[in-house]
Amino acid sequence: MGVTCVCQVPVSEGKSVQQTVDVLHKKLEQLGAVKQGSFCVDCETYHATGNVSGQPTKLLYVMHNSETPLSCMGLFEGGPCMIADANFDVLMIKLKSHFQNAKGHKVECRGSRYRYCDFLIKVGTVTMSSSARGISVEVEYCPCVVPGDCWNLTKEFMQSFLGPSVPELPSVFAAKPEGLFAPSDGVDTMTQYLELFNKLRKQQVPGSNVR
Amino acid sequence: MSGGPAVRVSIESTCEKQVQEVALDGTETYVPPLSMSQNLAKLAQRIDFSQGSDSEEDGIDGKPRDREWTKQEPEEEEGTVKFQPSLWPWDSVRNNLRSALTEMCVLHDVLSVVKEKKYMALDPVSQDPTAGKTPQVFQLISKKKSLGTAAQLLLKGAEKLSKSVAENMENRRQRDFNSELLRLRSQWKLRKVGDKILGDLSYRSAGSLFPHHGTFEVIKNTDLDLDKKLPEDYCPLDVQIPSDLEGSAYIKVSIQKQAPDIGDLGTVTLFRRPPKTKAGTQQWHVKLEAAQNVLLCKEIFAQLSREAVQIKSQIPHIVVKNQIISQPFPGLQLSISLCHSTGEKKNHRATPDKPKPDDHLYVLEHNLHQMMREFHKQQLSSVVMPHPASAPFGHKRMRLAGPMAYDKAEITSLQHNEGLLEKIIKQAKHIFLRSRTARTIDSLASRIEDPQIQAHWSNINDVFESSVKVLITSQGYEQICKSIQLQLNIGVEQIRVVHRDGRVVTLSHQEQELQDFLLSQMSQHQVHAVQQLAKVMGWHVLSFSNHVGLGPVESIGNASAVTVASPNGEYAISVRNGPESGCKVLVQFPRSQTKELPKSDVIQDAKWSHLRGPSKEVHWSKMEGRNFVYKMELLMAALTPCP
Numbered sequence: 001m002g003v004t005c006v007c008q009v010p011v012s013e014g015k016s017v018q019q020t021v022d023v024l025h026k027k028l029e030q031l032g033a034v035k036q037g038s039f040c041v042d043c044e045t046y047h048a049t050g051n052v053s054g055q056p057t058k059l060l061y062v063m064h065n066s067e068t069p070l071s072c073m074g075l076f077e078g079g080p081c082m083i084a085d086a087n088f089d090v091l092m093i094k095l096k097s098h099f100q101n102a103k104g105h106k107v108e109c110r111g112s113r114y115r116y117c118d119f120l121i122k123v124g125t126v127t128m129s130s131s132a133r134g135i136s137v138e139v140e141y142c143p144c145v146v147p148g149d150c151w152n153l154t155k156e157f158m159q160s161f162l163g164p165s166v167p168e169l170p171s172v173f174a175a176k177p178e179g180l181f182a183p184s185d186g187v188d189t190m191t192q193y194l195e196l197f198n199k200l201r202k203q204q205v206p207g208s209n210v211r
Numbered sequence: 212m213s214g215g216p217a218v219r220v221s222i223e224s225t226c227e228k229q230v231q232e233v234a235l236d237g238t239e240t241y242v243p244p245l246s247m248s249q250n251l252a253k254l255a256q257r258i259d260f261s262q263g264s265d266s267e268e269d270g271i272d273g274k275p276r277d278r279e280w281t282k283q284e285p286e287e288e289e290g291t292v293k294f295q296p297s298l299w300p301w302d303s304v305r306n307n308l309r310s311a312l313t314e315m316c317v318l319h320d321v322l323s324v325v326k327e328k329k330y331m332a333l334d335p336v337s338q339d340p341t342a343g344k345t346p347q348v349f350q351l352i353s354k355k356k357s358l359g360t361a362a363q364l365l366l367k368g369a370e371k372l373s374k375s376v377a378e379n380m381e382n383r384r385q386r387d388f389n390s391e392l393l394r395l396r397s398q399w400k401l402r403k404v405g406d407k408i409l410g411d412l413s414y415r416s417a418g419s420l421f422p423h424h425g426t427f428e429v430i431k432n433t434d435l436d437l438d439k440k441l442p443e444d445y446c447p448l449d450v451q452i453p454s455d456l457e458g459s460a461y462i463k464v465s466i467q468k469q470a471p472d473i474g475d476l477g478t479v480t481l482f483r484r485p486p487k488t489k490a491g492t493q494q495w496h497v498k499l500e501a502a503q504n505v506l507l508c509k510e511i512f513a514q515l516s517r518e519a520v521q522i523k524s525q526i527p528h529i530v531v532k533n534q535i536i537s538q539p540f541p542g543l544q545l546s547i548s549l550c551h552s553t554g555e556k557k558n559h560r561a562t563p564d565k566p567k568p569d570d571h572l573y574v575l576e577h578n579l580h581q582m583m584r585e586f587h588k589q590q591l592s593s594v595v596m597p598h599p600a601s602a603p604f605g606h607k608r609m610r611l612a613g614p615m616a617y618d619k620a621e622i623t624s625l626q627h628n629e630g631l632l633e634k635i636i637k638q639a640k641h642i643f644l645r646s647r648t649a650r651t652i653d654s655l656a657s658r659i660e661d662p663q664i665q666a667h668w669s670n671i672n673d674v675f676e677s678s679v680k681v682l683i684t685s686q687g688y689e690q691i692c693k694s695i696q697l698q699l700n701i702g703v704e705q706i707r708v709v710h711r712d713g714r715v716v717t718l719s720h721q722e723q724e725l726q727d728f729l730l731s732q733m734s735q736h737q738v739h740a741v742q743q744l745a746k747v748m749g750w751h752v753l754s755f756s757n758h759v760g761l762g763p764v765e766s767i768g769n770a771s772a773v774t775v776a777s778p779n780g781e782y783a784i785s786v787r788n789g790p791e792s793g794c795k796v797l798v799q800f801p802r803s804q805t806k807e808l809p810k811s812d813v814i815q816d817a818k819w820s821h822l823r824g825p826s827k828e829v830h831w832s833k834m835e836g837r838n839f840v841y842k843m844e845l846l847m848a849a850l851t852p853c854p
Contacts, residue, residue, distance in 0.1 A: 001616070001618060067618050067619070068616040068617060068618055069619065069622070070609075070612040070613045070617065070622065071612070071613045071614070071615075071616045071617070072613065073616075083613070083614055083615070083616045084613060084614055085602075085610070085612075085613030085614055086613055087601060087613075088613075185616065186616040
């Protein structure tokens with residue numbers, strides 16, 4: 001598990017989502033990356049019932065990552081997060097009375113996985129109820145676990161194929177205490193994905209770039 | 212003789228008995244004759260006792276027989292007492308009685324005195340030995356009789372004893388069966404089904420998943436004919452094992468050169484003699500152990516053949532009847548066969564004509580058994596049980612995979628996805644590679660004497676890795692020339708060589724590669740040796756190169772070269788040694804020693820003649836010395852002039 005950075009790539013003008021994704025793939029292959037299968041990250045939303053009125057309902061997000069196939073992550077936005085066994089989904093069904101599934105809000109991100117020496121690059125299409133909302137790129141630098149040490153390197157690498165749309169240091173890393181050993185783990189990755197999904201969900205359906 | 216009818220003549224004795232009566236039909240009844248006593252009585256009645264003399268005593272005994280005796284006595288008495296007719300007739304009787312009384316009184320007195328033992332004592336009269344000797348025949352007969360009675364008594368007692376012993380034996384046989392059953396139960400699992408006792412000899416309770424039932428039946432063997440002699444290995448308990456587990460089996464693993472004819476497959480028969488049973492073990496124990504071994508061998512072979520068919524590999528494995536054939540290396544064949552002999556038909560050949568070399572790798576067979584048992588253990592291991600109620604069965608670490616967010620690499624490292632066949636093939640490859648490496652090194656060592664090659668094999672090995680340290684030295688100069696030391700790590704398919712100077716070379720399984728490598732190292736050693744020798748001898752090393760780019764190209768490795776100069780600088784020795792081209796030694800002389808001095812005006816000073824000039828080659832083969840370094844030392848010594 002290394003340091004992961006998730007960022008959104010804006011769809012190029014005049015091109016569809018798929019075409020932009022293809023362009024990215026080609027760039028990566030030119031760079032020398034090797035395709036290694038596919039990946040999938042999805043997120044389901046649960047409303048916490050039995051809440052006192054006046055307070056906004058707390059939303060529980062249950063996310064899966066194909067990189068950790070036997071795990072299931074449960075996150076409250078900005079709140080505590082947890083990594084659990086795959087049986088957590090079954091548990092959520094049993095907790096139907098306390099957490100209701102918001103079925104229309106399931107978000108998925110699927111795409112292909114590339115490996116370039118120590119880097120893992122995943123280019124995916126974010127879909128919500130089978131409509132493509134955007135493109136996500138996840139870059140992971142495997143050897144390092146401290147984000148502060150490798151952020152510059154990761155940024156430089158991303159610049160080589162993403163071009164101008166390189167993000168700044170993700171907020172999850174900025175929030176880590178400076179000077180202390182604060183390794184990053186799967187929770188940081190999932191938090192980033194969640195932010196991305198929420199951002200894309202709030203965005204209205206983009207004008208002309210559907211499918 | 213006239214032929215008249217025969218006349219019957221009858222003879223009849225005169226009738227001496229009186230006829231008592233004649234019956235009407237003519238039969239005569241005789242008076243029965245008088246018996247002897249009756250006759251005597253009749254005679255006695257005729258005697259007139261009133262006429263008799265004074266000695267008439269018939270009061271003593273009334274037997275008529277004595278009357279005649281007494282009749283005689285009075286006649287005698289009449290004769291003696293004729294001159295005393297006035298005496299009383301009972302006088303003699305009285306006298307006799309009186310004397311008898313006297314005698315009795317005396318006897319009584321004597322006995323009472325003797326009883327006190329004060330005044331008189333009884334002394335036995337010594338017997339005359341000759342008079343009392345009974346004849347020997349009587350003695351023999353009497354002894355025989357007494358012995359006969361004693362013997363009869365003893366025989367009666369013996370009969371009783373044997374009867375009771377027979378009864379005891381019968382009881383004990385019953386008890387023996389129970390004690391044998393107890394012993395059986397202490398080692399094997401038994402259960403009672405109806406009136407039969409069944410047992411389980413499979414490994415199912417130890418974690419096996421083989422679908423064989425493995426039940427055996429216990430048979431009572433107690434009703435025997437008592438008259439017949441019991442066989443020596445008699446056991447009141449017998450077991451009946453399933454028919455397909457009879458005999459003995461083993462798994463033969465062997466590596467051979469690839470068989471050219473594929474039709475020979477599937478015809479492996481064994482026979483390895485079954486191991487001798489220990490003296491104290493029971494027959495049922497031997498039988499059950501053999502059956503269990505057969506079952507385990509069958510399970511192993513079934514697992515191997517299942518994997519051979521299912522697992523895809525580059526070169527497919529062939530499964531034919533009781534043999535699995537795979538190719539670990541090109542040109543080589545690994546065959547694993549299940550050899551099961553039922554033991555019914557004996558080997559027809561009493562002794563084989565020529566004993567085939569036993570290429571059965573016992574280590575691999577043992578490893579197969581061990582791996583199978585390990586697999587069994589894993590099914591039941593404590594790593595699996597106890598487990599939380601909500602977690603699925605599996606390795607303990609796998610339960611952590613979810614909460615610890617293991618990625619795919621970590622998960623695959625946890626799971627054992629290597630089957631039995633793959634493991635055994637890897638082990639076989641390693642064994643083969645190791646033996647071939649050893650053979651290569653040994654052949655080189657025996658072929659080449661200078662320099663010498665030594666191999667120190669490590670005692671502690673892994674199933675997949677062994678290591679050997681190879682030293683190349685010159686005889687007599689081990690302390691000086693020890694720069695070539697190689698550590699070979701023999702793996703499954705490759706050999707990794709670590710040089711003393713830090714280089715790491717990976718060699719493939721090809722035999723030639725290792726041989727070439729060692730030859731090139733040996734050639735380098737010679738040059739290194741010259742360098743070390745120079746230091747010892749005080750010569751200066753002018754140049755040294757492990758891989759020279761000049762001269763003929765070597766097909767194995769590279770040639771190395773060194774140039775050393777003598778202490779006073781006058782002479783220089785250049786050595787070039789290559790694995791194929793051999794060694795070439797050149798000596799450079801000072802200019803003053805050359806025969807023809809080129810005259811020129813350039814060189815004016817005489818001191819320039821001390822510089823080194825042209826070089827000459829040394830006939831190295833004609834040099835004295837047993838090895839290269841020795842020769843070099845002699846050469847150096849020869850070129851260093853005495854002061």
